[in-house]
Amino acid sequence: MTNPFHEPAESGDSDDSVWEDLVRRLEADPTDPRSPATPGSPTPENPGTPGAPDASSVPAPRPVDPQLFRMHPALTGPRDYEAPEDTDDGEFIPEVPPALGSGNPLLNLAWVCAAGAPIALVLLTIFWRRAPAPLWVGLVAIAVAAAIFLFARLPRHRHDGDDGARV
Structure with a gap:
């Protein structure tokens, strides 16, 4: 049996079984009623701490607005830059320089x-x-x-x- 309080394993425990239990608990969906209970969570055997809110009274999480994660235009970084549409072909044509003997x-x-x-x-x-x-x-x-x-x-x-x- 694994240690629910994350204490070091005893001499009879297998590290592989502890590791597999840890991976199984981390991959479990906490909203799924079939998922294994985490230590300290209310179950029929463990009704929870007195004074703690019941799991049914906790409101469901609200959906997150994606606009919250968009940056303000003044706070954009170099990866947020979009190049403007360029009308020329990008070829630079320099001026013809004056002759060497010309000038003062x-x-x-x-x-x-x-x-x-x-x-x-x-x-x-x-x-x-x-x-x-x-x-x-x-x-x-x-x-x-x-x-x-x-x-x-x-x-x-x-x-x-x-x-x-x-x-």
Whole structure:
């Protein structure tokens, strides 16, 4: 016989029979009169505790409204997202970029000087170590002046409506 109070099994009890009884009680429907009684539930042999409501006086559970389990629209999560119907085919077509030589010629010259002068200094170091000092100083001055010019042309304020998505 199984232990109704879930105490440890005695030496004569079989663990398999205790386990089978536990599974049988858990799978049983509590509203079914043929299901085995759980310990402490009122039966003809055990009328229950005095002062406890009778099983016939307990109201039947009300049906649950499924709307209770729907989330408020403000409390939705990432799995509740539904993608809107997309009218385009999703293909991105970028604008045709302007030619490299177009634009402000002074700005183009500054970029060439800012990148070309350090490259020229590296090439002078490798191939012509005895180059005249004014050439070395001139290349450093050109690189620094071009960098200062480019930094001076950077925008100082953000434009309204610019989200930074375009370079």
